[in-house]
Amino acid sequence: MSVVLHTRHLTKDYGRHAALRELDLDVRAGEVYGLLGPNGAGKTTTIRLLMDLIRPTRGRIVLFGEDLATDSVRARRRMGHVPGDLVLYDRLTGEDHLRLFAALRDHPDLGEARALAKRLDLDLDRRARELSKGNRQKLGVVLAFQHRPDLVVLDEPASGLDPLAQLEFHSYLREYAAAGGCALFSSHVLSEVEQVADRVGILLSGRLVADARISALKAKALRELTFTFAAPVDAAAFERVAGVREVRADGAVVRCRVAGPVGELVRVAADLPLVNVTSQEPDLQEIFLDYVVGDGDD
Structure with missing residues (x-):
């Protein structure tokens, strides 16, 4: 065009x-x-x-x-x-x-x-x-x-x-x-x-x-993954993974915000007593807010 x-x-x-x-x-x-x-x-x-x-x-x-x-x-x-x-x-x-x-x-x-x-x-x-x-x-x-x-x-x-x-x-x-x-x-x-x-x-x-x-x-934006385990786990293992920007642990549930490929993060979770994992794709509002607060150009 x-x-x-x-x-x-x-x-x-x-x-x-x-x-x-x-x-x-x-x-x-x-x-x-x-x-x-x-x-x-x-x-x-x-x-x-x-x-x-x-x-x-x-x-x-x-x-x-x-x-x-x-x-x-x-x-x-x-x-x-x-x-x-x-x-x-x-x-x-x-x-x-x-x-x-x-x-x-x-x-x-x-x-x-x-x-x-x-x-x-x-x-x-x-x-x-x-x-x-x-x-x-x-x-x-x-x-x-x-x-x-x-x-x-x-x-x-x-x-x-x-x-x-x-x-x-x-x-x-x-x-x-x-x-x-x-x-x-x-x-x-x-x-x-x-x-x-x-x-x-x-x-x-x-x-x-x-x-x-x-x-x-959306492909390069931060996305949120939620891991549910059979018992509480040490969240520090997730903080060391490349691309992870934020880790929040609540009992047996760990939420991570990650930029780029998520394969390494999923492999770390798979070595623990993993029960379930969900991924939330970012919408345009989340992407926009990431830029406004300074994360979008990371």
């Missing part, structure tokens, strides 16, 4: 504070990319740079093969955006918004927008000021996709959506990517990212500390 979004050494400084540092990123057509990070990590700065709302201190952004600094207007015509601080025209109905954005984009076909509004159960005849937070968010999503963009940049797109609307939006997003669309989205709901993203990037203090498929992150 072709690269839709490409950044190199992308940096944004605010005085002495570096909000984003040397970001190298490639996102391809047909891909959903989840951008993760705690508050202040640089996610919103990245999104604003991609939308040309702010300019980088240094570095490059290439969209659709062209430098954003050369012609941002042409690039943005091919993009959709759901901002984290969505603002609508309170006196306009949903239908009015669709027609306004269609005129601004010179894209009169509203078929995609109306179909998506129906899927999300959004009433386009109501004024924006009459809409709940969830329905306002639905309208923001519909506006982002109404012109069939090649790239969508989404900041907390499912915020406020009810569970059924979230499921429908996730299904639509996967269909969009399967048809060749490209999406970069930020979300604090990590279970949402795990459901829809092909790859994720983790930002900490403005730096990209991880960039991989979720399956690859």
Whole structure:
């Protein structure tokens, strides 16, 4: 698949504070990319740079093969955006918004927008000021996709959506990517990212500390093994095994967190009166927290 979004050494400084540092990123057509990070990590700065709302201190952004600094207007015509601080025209109905954005984009076909509004159960005849937070968010999503963009940049797109609307939006997003669309989205709901993203990037203090498929992150993440023995055992034998980060003993039960292959750990346990062993695969939230507290890059 072709690269839709490409950044190199992308940096944004605010005085002495570096909000984003040397970001190298490639996102391809047909891909959903989840951008993760705690508050202040640089996610919103990245999104604003991609939308040309702010300019980088240094570095490059290439969209659709062209430098954003050369012609941002042409690039943005091919993009959709759901901002984290969505603002609508309170006196306009949903239908009015669709027609306004269609005129601004010179894209009169509203078929995609109306179909998506129906899927999300959004009433386009109501004024924006009459809409709940969830329905306002639905309208923001519909506006982002109404012109069939090649790239969508989404900041907390499912915020406020009810569970059924979230499921429908996730299904639509996967269909969009399967048809060749490209999406970069930020979300604090990590279970949402795990459901829809092909790859994720983790930002900490403005730096990209991880960039991989979720399956690859899980393969190298800390996992927890629980050993049950016929009688209490000496937990020190587990602490000496390579890759073991934490050992907790509670009577005849020993829990270990381990990075990498677990064969040696299982062999140590097998030499003891082992009754049972279970392995808990890490989810994306656990992986993310390991990075945030400093273990993810071990």
